[in-house]
Amino acid sequence: MQDAISRRGFLGLAGGGVAGLALYDLAAWQKPVEAASGGSASPERCGRPEVPKREFRAVWVASVSNIDWPSRPGLPARRQKRELLDILDAVRSLGMNAVILQVRPAADALYPSRYAPWSSYLTGRQGRSPGYDPLAFAVEEAHRRGLELHAWFNPYRVSTGSSLRGLSPRSPAREHPGWVVRYGGRLYFDPGIPGVRRLIERSVMEVVGRYDVDAVHLDDYFYPYPVSGEGFPDGGTFRRYGGRFRSKAAWRRNNVDLLVGGLSRQIKRKKRYVKFGISPFGIWRNRSEDPRGSATSGLSSYDDLYADSRGWVRRGWLDYVVPQVYWNFGYGPAPYEVLVRWWAEQVRGRGVELYIGQAAYKIGSGGAWDDPNEMPSHVRFDRRYPGVRGDVYFSVSDVLKNPLGFRGRLARDLYRHPALIPAMRRPGGAPPHPVLLRARNTRRGVLLEWHARGRPDDALYVVYRFGGARRPGACDLRDGRNILKVVPAGRSGTRSCFDRTARPGRRYTYCVSAVDRLHHESPPGGRAVITVR
Template sequence: MGSLRAILTVFTTTLLAATLVAATPSAAGPDARARASDAAAQNRSADTSDAVAPAQCDIDPPTPKRQFRAMWIASVHNIDWPSRTGLSVSQQQAEFRSWLDVAEENNFNAVIVQIRPTADAFWPSPHEPWSHWLTGTQGRDPGYDPLEFMVAEAHKRNIEFHAWFNPYRVATHTNVNNLAAGHPVRQNPDWAFAYNGQLYYNPGIPAVREFVQDAMMHAVQNYDVDGVHFDDYFYPYPASGQQIPDQDTYNQYGGGFSNIGDWRRNNVDLLVQEMNARIKQAKPHVKFGISPFGIWRNSSTDPAGSNTNGLQSYDAIYADSRRWVTEGWLDYINPQIYWEIGHSAADYAVLVPWWSDVVSGTDVQLYVGQAAYKVGDGGAWNDATELSDHLHLNRNHPEVRGDVYFSAKDVDTDRLGSISRLTADHYRRPALIPDMPQLGGSAPSAPSITDADRTGSGVSLTISGNASSYAVYRFNGDTTADPCDFDDASHLIGTVRASGSGATFTDSTADSQGYTYYVTALDRTQLESEPSARAVVQPGSGGSWSMTIDDADSGFTAGDSWGTSSWSSERHGDGYRYADPVAASDVAWFLADVPANGSYRVEVWYPSNSGYNSATPYIIATSGGNEVVRVDQRSGGGQWVDLGTFTLPAGERNVVGVSRWTSTSGYVVADAVRITRV
């Protein structure tokens, strides 16, 4: 798609010239990084609706019980998924599972996936063609149902799936003839207009508004989505020297409105209001949320606005996002507050309190859109703690119920270690999705734990109940929990989606000590039951244990002949060690504290290069003596490589080594080792 930075720069320059002074933030959507580099101008510390009042309990702020944690997975321009057009079915599916891995690794509990980016579909829609972003050709069947697959995979991990629709964007070009044969716009060319290099459905035509709702509702009615999500694209963002070509539409349908701006806002309001009503009629438990531009209006224009000086979405794109909240047309609002704390025109520390005031007293929940894509872009964004500081600030505003990160690839890249820092500071424990009693659900009856056994992979719980999902709490030893123990996530170890009349859950983090488990049941609106009766698992063998040792850790030792490098992008962590082969051992050792005698899988990580050694000796210090496994480090790097399963003795000792003693040429490399009990 050409130079991304060039695309971003052109878009941003045009928009700034049209709407703002140079220091003022510009417009963007959750898929904004494909179009604008600075395009967009949390966390409840505890859930106050739980059975025990917060004043009675000592709540741990870093471990809130309920918090919406999500990332946008963008499909337009193949930003996140699929990574490019034309991948095979298995490749597309493997990529999506890898995004769910990223969500799990960071204790996220939801994904927001773009399934209708440009008036096309990621499911077999009777209304619009298959998406170009799947196969490279609009209308071409990808060979499976991506939406059905994605929802099922997310639910296997009890991750909520929010279906992200762009209501009005038709194409990222203006040539109607390039649309698939049979496309609604080819059949009804008067339904769309061209503006700033793109095609849009005309929001002012009532038949168009009804049609786009029908197209989106088909997915809601036929798939088990947990939420419907709109981004910030309704009327297009203003472009210098261009006017939206809808004067004739206004003349035809604008009766009763004294100006075209009020009429355009009403068109968007009708879409939001009607879509909300249709979702609730079809599936009351499905949530409806919108991610608007971060500024509604500036206080210099409107006393109800924020103390900012940026583009006003109310005036520029006709999005009255404040009204959507006050009218109760949404279940959550997810403003893109894509600026740093202290920004001169749009201060994060100003906008979070403003949006908190907007939702206060309503049933609409506030989730903050976070600009993970900006980390490393200079200024405050070169500080690895900027995003974490946002969430620290959110704790002062209990109206903030969660955060959403743009986008998945930026969460995964973890530039400057910012996501790792954020997770360590705020997401150490899992969290339940915030409940929404207004959707008409009811808390299930308390479930029961019918079986709790140690297995080779941990402790397995069999749960019986009548619920949509279950939450699992664990306590050390044989104990009886206090009600306050369930008021934050200090003891929450995970959740599981129901299957039939119950579920099974494996606690893979359990070791050989004894535990007490409790389980609660949740309905689709996340209302929670009372805890089950306790289940006690006595101390014993079994349970899962895993340890990773990197060359930068204190458990690694190597002689002076081992050099240090960070050259290869396939490295684990910040660097790796290398040395020339010699006719002497000179082992680089990885030390581990093995918890018990038993069988352990040993995996190694190394960067590969054609100049590295084809027979690098890895030494495993087993119970029966040293065993050597030779690895061809010329290929297969940048991932965990399984050396096999070995019997290891308990205790802290050098377990895996990389030797220099090999007759083959090329550097031997020592990077990281992972040891897992099996």
């Protein structure tokens, strides 16, 4: 990454004849929504919906150097919590469905850890407790709002400074100074040392085991970005561990591969629903270096960061990849359109979701970025490609500043309709089947109440609304414009929501489905028809 959801109690089943009440239709679809959208009502026959039903919409929330959160070190816990709640509320209000929170900005942590001291970005002093568990708080509050929480780790960075003396005595860098190298005025773990890899794996799996995170996320920093006139000082490590490799570059890529592949296997064994994603630099390799590369001419992750991002996709190690395509349309060395097309080809048939990393920090910075339509055009362009399933913006602060009106464009136009997160390709548990109990008119709008069978604490609920009295078909259920709300599940099997946008005198059909932790959707549990008063 460039450093630059009222719970309401169930009122009981109502009998017929109650004024303003529409009872649920006992007839329900027998196939899950995803299955119903294939077969005889395939996506081709339905046509590509104007608004995608499934689309990953996320922001990075960076803690390093207090870029996004907390706004500065040393704030009281209540202030830190308030700032985070404001971010989560804002993200949800923009129609987004996930946050990627940096929980290990360096060799430190935003949670109590066996393997790293408390981050100085919380308290101003590394190792000092903020008095609460920020990651536990973030996970609970994100899920309360129906947002996924992806835990973002920077694996190898030790410090943005150059001295070990400023680190906590509990820092693994202080405990193992031989694992640390100085490069470009900063401190890094040497990726070639096996102990470093074990430390990072244990740090990640500590979070996977203790917290209800939805994903583990690594950014673009593997071996550090090149510094002019300075070589990364790992010659001794190569001599000790790189004997079977013909080149240091191949050995370095293998070191990173060992970490990525190892994490992929361990995460899937520990919790099947936890995803693993990486956000690499946007260029894998240039075509001039490799015929399989993109028609670009810039720094590449393969040759300069020793990160074989294309290889990770092809080996199936990732659940999703978010290449940082931080350039505008027509940019000579790395045109946005060229790279999006290239990445869409790389994920084809691989079972890896592709989301595009967007440079929100560049909006209004000059040139093409002074065009208020540049970034909205990125989103619309991505929707033209079936292989592209969403966008992630760096960073949340830049989006919330509303540069050139972009925040408003998201809320009023691009993300006006809710969207589900793409379903994971691996097998998962069956979501509970909700039963739509009733829809009735109230002074606050149409009140919908339903009950879920199964484990409602593991689900979201999708409330659909259609004009008129009718039985929606498979194509209706694929159109994102028909999603009224996505409602987080509570610990009770009964949930409710209001439709405050229904127009008086109009007749509507409602139905509710459930989505499990792997984002597989159940059949709608039934339907309710009501005339709004």
